[in-house]
Amino acid sequence: MTTIQDTQTAGSEYQPVDGLLLEVEDLFVEFHTPDGVATAINGVSFELRQGESLAILGESGSGKSVTAQAIMGILDMPPAVIPSGHIRYCGQDLLTMPEEQRRKTRGPEISMIFQDALSSLNPVFPVGWQIAEMFRVHRGLNKSDALEKAIGLMERVSIPAARERVKAYPHQFSGGMRQRIMIAMAIALDPAVLIADEPTTALDVTVQAQIMALLQELQEERHMGLILITHDLGVVADVADRIAVMYTGRLVETAEVHELYARPAHPYTKGLLDSIPRLDQKGQTLAAIGGLPPNLLRIPPGCPFNPRCHMARDVCRTDLPPLHEVTPGRFSACHYAEEVINA
Amino acid sequence: MTEAAAVVSETVAPNGSSDENRSLASDAWRSLRKNPIFWASAVLISIFVLMAIFPSLFTSTDPREAVLEESRSRPGDGTWFGRDIQGYDIYARCIYGARASILVGVLTTILTVSIGGFIGVMSGYLGGAADAVMSRVGDVFFAIPLLLGAIIFLVSLPDFFSSNAFLGALKVSLALAVLGWPSMARLMRSSVIQVKPNDYVQAARALGASPSRIVRSHILPNSVAPLIVVATISLGGYIAAEATLSFLGIGLQAPAVSWGIDISAALVGLRTTPHMLFFPSLFLSLAVLGFILLGDAVRDALDPKNR
Amino acid sequence: MGTYIIRRLLQMIPVILGATFLIFTMVFALPGDPLAGKCGERPCPPAYAAEFRERYNLNDPLPVQYAKYVSNLVQGDLGETTNGIPVLDQLKTRYPVTAKLALMAIAFEAIIGIFVGVLTGIRRGGFLDNLVLISTLVVISIPVFVIGGVSQYFLGVKLGWFPVTVTSSNPSFYELMLPAMVLGSLSLAYVSRLMRTSLVENLRADYLRTAVAKGLTKRRAIGLHALRNSMIPVITFIGFDFGALLGGAIVTEAIFNIPGIGGYLFRSIRARDGASVVGTVTVLVIVYLFVNLLVDLLYGLLDPRISHD
Numbered sequence: 041m042t043t044i045q046d047t048q049t050a051g052s053e054y055q056p057v058d059g060l061l062l063e064v065e066d067l068f069v070e071f072h073t074p075d076g077v078a079t080a081i082n083g084v085s086f087e088l089r090q091g092e093s094l095a096i097l098g099e100s101g102s103g104k105s106v107t108a109q110a111i112m113g114i115l116d117m118p119p120a121v122i123p124s125g126h127i128r129y130c131g132q133d134l135l136t137m138p139e140e141q142r143r144k145t146r147g148p149e150i151s152m153i154f155q156d157a158l159s160s161l162n163p164v165f166p167v168g169w170q171i172a173e174m175f176r177v178h179r180g181l182n183k184s185d186a187l188e189k190a191i192g193l194m195e196r197v198s199i200p201a202a203r204e205r206v207k208a209y210p211h212q213f214s215g216g217m218r219q220r221i222m223i224a225m226a227i228a229l230d231p232a233v234l235i236a237d238e239p240t241t242a243l244d245v246t247v248q249a250q251i252m253a254l255l256q257e258l259q260e261e262r263h264m265g266l267i268l269i270t271h272d273l274g275v276v277a278d279v280a281d282r283i284a285v286m287y288t289g290r291l292v293e294t295a296e297v298h299e300l301y302a303r304p305a306h307p308y309t310k311g312l313l314d315s316i317p318r319l320d321q322k323g324q325t326l327a328a329i330g331g332l333p334p335n336l337l338r339i340p341p342g343c344p345f346n347p348r349c350h351m352a353r354d355v356c357r358t359d360l361p362p363l364h365e366v367t368p369g370r371f372s373a374c375h376y377a378e379e380v381i382n383a
Numbered sequence: 384m385t386e387a388a389a390v391v392s393e394t395v396a397p398n399g400s401s402d403e404n405r406s407l408a409s410d411a412w413r414s415l416r417k418n419p420i421f422w423a424s425a426v427l428i429s430i431f432v433l434m435a436i437f438p439s440l441f442t443s444t445d446p447r448e449a450v451l452e453e454s455r456s457r458p459g460d461g462t463w464f465g466r467d468i469q470g471y472d473i474y475a476r477c478i479y480g481a482r483a484s485i486l487v488g489v490l491t492t493i494l495t496v497s498i499g500g501f502i503g504v505m506s507g508y509l510g511g512a513a514d515a516v517m518s519r520v521g522d523v524f525f526a527i528p529l530l531l532g533a534i535i536f537l538v539s540l541p542d543f544f545s546s547n548a549f550l551g552a553l554k555v556s557l558a559l560a561v562l563g564w565p566s567m568a569r570l571m572r573s574s575v576i577q578v579k580p581n582d583y584v585q586a587a588r589a590l591g592a593s594p595s596r597i598v599r600s601h602i603l604p605n606s607v608a609p610l611i612v613v614a615t616i617s618l619g620g621y622i623a624a625e626a627t628l629s630f631l632g633i634g635l636q637a638p639a640v641s642w643g644i645d646i647s648a649a650l651v652g653l654r655t656t657p658h659m660l661f662f663p664s665l666f667l668s669l670a671v672l673g674f675i676l677l678g679d680a681v682r683d684a685l686d687p688k689n690r
Numbered sequence: 691m692g693t694y695i696i697r698r699l700l701q702m703i704p705v706i707l708g709a710t711f712l713i714f715t716m717v718f719a720l721p722g723d724p725l726a727g728k729c730g731e732r733p734c735p736p737a738y739a740a741e742f743r744e745r746y747n748l749n750d751p752l753p754v755q756y757a758k759y760v761s762n763l764v765q766g767d768l769g770e771t772t773n774g775i776p777v778l779d780q781l782k783t784r785y786p787v788t789a790k791l792a793l794m795a796i797a798f799e800a801i802i803g804i805f806v807g808v809l810t811g812i813r814r815g816g817f818l819d820n821l822v823l824i825s826t827l828v829v830i831s832i833p834v835f836v837i838g839g840v841s842q843y844f845l846g847v848k849l850g851w852f853p854v855t856v857t858s859s860n861p862s863f864y865e866l867m868l869p870a871m872v873l874g875s876l877s878l879a880y881v882s883r884l885m886r887t888s889l890v891e892n893l894r895a896d897y898l899r900t901a902v903a904k905g906l907t908k909r910r911a912i913g914l915h916a917l918r919n920s921m922i923p924v925i926t927f928i929g930f931d932f933g934a935l936l937g938g939a940i941v942t943e944a945i946f947n948i949p950g951i952g953g954y955l956f957r958s959i960r961a962r963d964g965a966s967v968v969g970t971v972t973v974l975v976i977v978y979l980f981v982n983l984l985v986d987l988l989y990g991l992l993d994p995r996i997s998h999d
Contacts, residue, residue, distance in 0.1 A: 114902050146905030154903075159896040162915050163995055164922075177906055209994045225904065523708030526979055528934060531971050535716050538959065538967050623833040627941060630835050632960050650839055650945060654847050654854075664836040672831035679827075 054130035054149055054232070061232055061265040062088040062111070062150075067125035069103075069110055069289075071336075072118065078336040080106045080120075082289035085363075088233065093259060093266035095280035095297075097273065097312070101333050103289040104269045108235045111267075112152050113142055129233070147178055151226040155238040157218035161210040167221050168194070168206030174228040193224040197254060216247035220254065227258055234259070235267045240275055252279050273316055277301065285309050288334055288344040291363055292373045305372035305381045307349045343375070351376060411608075411684040421680040427673035434481035444475040446640050457658060464662045468648060473659065476640055477666045483641040484670055486552040487559070487625040488618045494560035496614055499567025504598055506568065507575030518572070525565040529624060532562040537633045551635045555625050563617070570613055574606030612682040619674030626667050642667045694990050694997040702983050707760075709975055714759050717968050763972065777969035780954060787861060788943070788950035792935040794863070794870035799878040800928050807885020807924070812912070814890065822886075826879035838872045838945040855947040869946040873939055877931045884927055888920040895919070926989045933981030936974070 069081035081103045088094050098104045109115045111127055113134060127134045129150065134142055154160040162170060171193055172186035181189070187206065194202035197220040210218055219239060226234055236255060240248035256279050259266045270276055276283060277297065284294040285308065293306040304310040311329040331348035334340060340347065346356040355375055363373040366381065374380060415421050434441055449470040458465040464473035506517040524532075536558040578584060578601065587597050628634030629643025637644060642663040649659035766778055810819040829837070845868060846854035852868035892898065893916055901911040936951075943952030951970060958966035990997035 112903055114899055143905055143907065146903055148905065152903045154896065154900060156896060160900045162897040162901070162919070164918055164993060165915075166994075173906070174904060177904075177910070209998055211995050212998060222900075519704060519708070522705050523712060526705050526709045526982075527712065527975050528978060530940070531974055532712075532716075534955075534959065535713055535968065535971050538962075539717050619831065626833055627835060631940065631944070631956060646835060646839060650842075653839065653843050657843050657847075660839050660843065664832075664840065668832040668836055671833065672828070675827070675831050 052149065052232070054132065054145070056090050056232070057131040059089050060087055061090055061130060062267075063126070063128040064107070064111070065126040065128070067107070067110065067127065068123050069106055069115070069125075070121045070123060072121060073337075076337040079339065080289050080336060081110065082339075084125075084286070084289070084291055086284050086291065086294065088265040088267060090232070090265055091259070091263045092282065093256075093268060093280050095268040095270060095276040095283045096286060097270060097276065097283055098286035099271055099333060101288075101336065102286040104271075104286050105237055106289075107286070108152065108237050108267065108269050111235065112146060112150060114152075144178070147174055147231065148229040149231050150233040150235070151229075151231040152235040152237065153219070153222045153226045153239050155241050157215065157222045157242075158210060160222060161218060163210055166207045166209055167213070171221065171225045171228060174225060178229055189228070190224075193228055194221070197221070197224045197258075199224075215243050216250060219243065219247075219251050223251075223254065223258070227262065227264075230262060231264065233265045233267065235269070237269045238271070239268075241270070241272070248275060255279065273312060285312075288339060289336070290344065290373065291371070292345065293371065294363075295370045299370060303381050305366050305370055305377045306345075306374045307351050307380055308345050310380060310383070311348075343373075351379070411681075415680060415684040418680050418684065420676050421684070424673045424676035424680060427669060428677060431481050431670050431673065432485055434478050435485035436482075438478045438482065441478045442472075442475045444472045446471060446475040446479040447638055448472070448475075457656075465656075465658045467645065467659045468652060468656075473645070473662050476645055477642070477662050479640040480642040480645065480663060480666065481670070483548060483552055483629075483635055483639065484622045484625055484667070486549070487556050488622040488674070490553060490556035491559045491563060491621040492614050492618045494556060495563045495567045495617070496610070498560065499564035500571045500610070502564065503568035503571030504575055504602070507572040508579065508594060508598060508602070514572075517568070521565040521568050524562055525569075527562060529559065529562050530627065533558040533624065533628060534631070534633060536561060537628065548635070548639045551639050552625075555628060555634045556621075558628075559621055559624055563621070566617070567610075567613070570609060571606055574609065575602050578602045578605045608685045612678050612685065615681060616675055616678035619671040619678070622667070622674065623671050695987055698983060698986050698990075702979065706976060706979055709979065710760060710763065710972065711756060713968065713972055713975065714756055777966050780966070781951060781970060781973060784949060784951050784954050787859075787948060788936060788939060788952060790861075790863075791866050791870055791873065791939060791943070791948065791950060792932060794866055795874035795877070795935055795939075796928060796932050798871055799874035799881050799931070803878045803881025804885050804921075804924060807882040808889060808917070810882070811886040811889030811893070811920075822882060826883050829875055829879040834872065834876055835941045835945060837875055838869075838942055841868060841872055842945060856949070857947075859949050861948065866948070869942050869948060872945075873935060873942045877928075877935075880931075881924060881928060885920065885924050888923050889916065892916040892920045922989070922992045925992060926985055929985030929988055930982060933978045933985070936977055936981065 064087070065085050067081055067084045068079070071078040071080055084103070084107060086094065096104045096107060106115070106120075110120075110122065111134070115122075122135060125135070129145065134145070137145075161167065168187055168190045171190035172181075172183070175181040175186035175189050176183070179186075191202050191206050194206060199205060199217055199220055205213075210221070213221065223239075234255075239255070240251050243251065252275060255266065255268075258264070266279075268276060268280060280297045282294060283297050283300050285292050285300075285306065287308050293300070293304065293309050295305065300309065301313065304313055308329070311327075314327045315329060317326055329348055334344055334347070340357075342355075342357040342359055343349070343352075343361050346352045349356065353375070359375070361373045361375045363371050364377075366372045366377045372380070450466065450472075451470040464477065467473055467476070502517055502521070506514045506521075533555075537555070540554065575598075581601075584597060584601050587601060592600075625634055626641065626643035626646070629636070629641040630647040631643075632647065634643060635641040645663040646660060646667070649656070649663070652659060767776075806818075806822055810816075810822050813819065842854055845851050853865055856865050856869070858865070893912070895916070898911055898916055901915045902908075906915075939948075939950065940952040940955050942948070943950050944956040947953065951974065955967065955970045955974075958970065
């Protein structure tokens with residue numbers, strides 16, 4: 041009996057290279073605005089393997105969403121410009137692919153879910169129709185077969201009474217249900233990579249946990265690579281294998297999840313972890329990272345974090361620290377990474 | 384928002400204006416000032432208002448002075464725009480016609496804003512049964528198309544005051560206002576409904592502020608923006624409506640001077656004397672255009688997405 | 691959906707009653723002699739006056755007057771013109787002409803307006819876009835009778851492309867073409883602007899980003915997903931406009947001498963034929979309300995957020 045894993049890669053013309061699904065190499069993304077050129081992504085590289093979940097963590101403006109959209113190819117190309125870099129999916133560079141070929145990877149190979157499911161679903165079509173659309177457009181199924189598949193998917197993501205509700209409209213569902221519908225749509229064609237851009241930010245805490253559990257389940261079942269974009273450290277702890285922390289369009293740290301939580305290797309990560317309020321801190325002042333992220337139109341020289349870093353020394357203000365391997369598998373872009381780890 | 388806007392807006396500090404007073408009004412005025420269309424329409428409107436109040440600044444000819452021998456004369460033969468069938472100087476009539484139009488436009492707007500505004504605010508603030516009743520009543524008035532309703536109204540008072548410029552204008556304004564207030568009422572009502580649940584309004588109520596104070600200090604300032612836009616554009620519409628009613632013979636009537644009357648008379652002689660049609664049409668169109676452009680410019684200036 | 695229809699129908703009844711009451715009040719309850727100006731330039735002959743009073747129950751208290759007025763309406767009795775011809779008959783012969791004119795105008799404004807609106811919505815800022823923006827602004831500002839008069843002069847008198855006025859009592863399509871375009875010109879401007887704005891808004895929407903992320907072609911994403919949403923306000927506008935056109939073509943019919951309802955109303959106003967005016971306007975208002983009701987229901991059909999709850 042073929043497993044889902046087998047059917048996913050078997051029929052596809054894209055095969056992972058050494059288990060490597062996605063390889064982002066030296067990616068630069070600029071936005072050309074009337075006020076100047078904003079560098080949203082400033083030389084980012086990372087990898088995603090089959091069955092792995094990578095969390096990309098960062099504040100607003102760190103470039104995490106732009107990274108996701110660049111991978112999907114849904115950026116508005118003016119004003120966005122990708123001056124250099126590679127995004128390789130199963131060895132093939134998506135950026136140099138002809139658009140028609142790239143379009144066919146969206147859905148069957150790489151899929152994405154968004155933060156606000158209400159505005160991300162089309163309000164005038166029934167949810168079943170929207171899920172079934174994946175099958176009608178990409179696999180050429182007829183209406184009733186596609187709808188059957190849609191019902192099956194809705195059941196898989198635990199939407200009660202799926203057969204009756206397949207004709208309902210997005211506004212008739214609760215927030216959590218809508219997000220499940222988005223997930224159903226995204227995994228419909230068994231993609232190898234699923235990108236989730238802040239999927240739980242708009243949801244209640246209890247619903248958040250359910251959705252994250254669902255994502256993890258589906259990922260294991262289908263052996264997908266999962267990229268989870270978030271600013272919330274709490275959400276990420278259970279699901280992610282590795283975390284990449286972004287700041288001002290650059291990766292400042294990548295590590296395996298437990299190591300990162302236990303001993304961060306970058307002052308920014310440390311600051312983020314320290315600022316999570318804990319029950320035993322009652323009565324004390326909340327720790328926060330002072331200052332604001334820099335203006336993307338005018339990034340200061342040296343380490344971009346230096347104005348807010350309590351450890352900043354002279355070299356930090358002049359030399360940009362490269363992302364280097366501190367211990368095997370752990371990368372940090374700080375001149376004093378070892379100090380941070382041992383603090 | 385586009386990605387560019389989202390990225391840039393979150394990290395870019397506005398250029399040097401962090402210390403300035405950034406109230407909505409001053410922001411709007413600033414962008415209004417830069418808009419050439421605003422200035423063009425303001426100038427246009429000022430000219431017409433001036434024409435309405437002081438027509439003698441523009442012409443010394445009496446618009447009711449008929450020189451029959453020269454009737455239907457072309458522009459240039461002693462007059463700027465020629466003469467119409469009855470020998471009136473078209474140029475003078477165009478200038479004097481501004482009075483009727485501006486008067487009706489302004490009066491109607493004042494009436495609709497006061498009546499409609501008052502009812503709308505009451506309706507939105509009180510809610511419940513009062514709101515339901517007032518909304519239904521508004522619906523009924525709203526259901527009758529403006530022109531048709533005005534026709535019925537005026538048909539019942541056909542020759543009352545029509546020949547006196549001021550009273551005739553008042554009559555027409557009344558007819559238009561009776562049917563025009565519901566749209567203003569709806570606007571104010573929805574403004575009030577949007578603002579009422581806000582925390583600062585609840586706080587004011589808890590502190591014992593009287594309803595009229597709450598309305599004045601909190602609700603009205605927020606509703607003023609759409610009100611101005613709609614009132615300005617409606618003004619242009621009312622000018623057009625007055626001309627239409629006079630054209631149909633049911634608004635102002637001779638010997639009062641109105642562009643609508645002139646256009647109506649001019650259509651008869653269209654084949655041979657087109658100039659009789661053109662000049663009043665031009666004046667009318669420019670007057671309406673002026674107000675609509677102004678309303679558009681104000682709307683753009685107040686639109687938060689443009690800032 | 692069914693409950694939505696019934697709800698709207700029930701809401702409509704008091705509005706129709708209210709509107710007829712309003713018309714009734716304006717005609718009969720305003721201060722002044724209701725007969726004033728209803729018989730042309732001269733005061734009404736005493737026989738007519740007495741009969742008028744009797745017929746319209748002016749001697750009865752107001753509520754009774756209104757009740758009898760409504761019962762007459764329901765039976766189709768709209769009164770008689772000063773010449774004694776039932777108003778209803780006059781309207782019956784004229785309605786087809788106005789309906790034809792209105793349909794032509796709607797077709798004109800819908801087809802061209804939507805087409806232009808979509809084009810300028812997709813390709814913003816180009817030459818066509820600016821041209822359309824300016825011309826729509828101009829058309830919105832110029833009152834209909836000016837457009838009518840000017841086009842009558844240029845296209846009819848000067849260029850001779852169209853007949854200057856309509857001469858037959860059952861006009862052909864060709865004869866109605868210029869009036870239909872004039873009638874539809876204002877709405878054309880609104881339709882194209884509305885279509886453009888609506889499309890631009892929907893092109894920015896999140897669900898369109900999802901559609902692209904689903905791997906749909908641009909054509910499908912814009913042509914199906916965005917357009918379906920954008921059309922909603924446009925179609926409802928066109929629907930409402932149809933109702934307005936059925937009743938509001940007074941000026942156009944006056945200028946082009948079209949033997950429709952509007953022309954009849956115009957002449958009745960001029961002749962101060964009160965019964966005709968009131969009867970015609972009453973019918974027009976009721977038809978307008980009905981068409982509005984239908985459009986409301988159509989809106990519920992198009993936008994599931996309204997009808998499905």
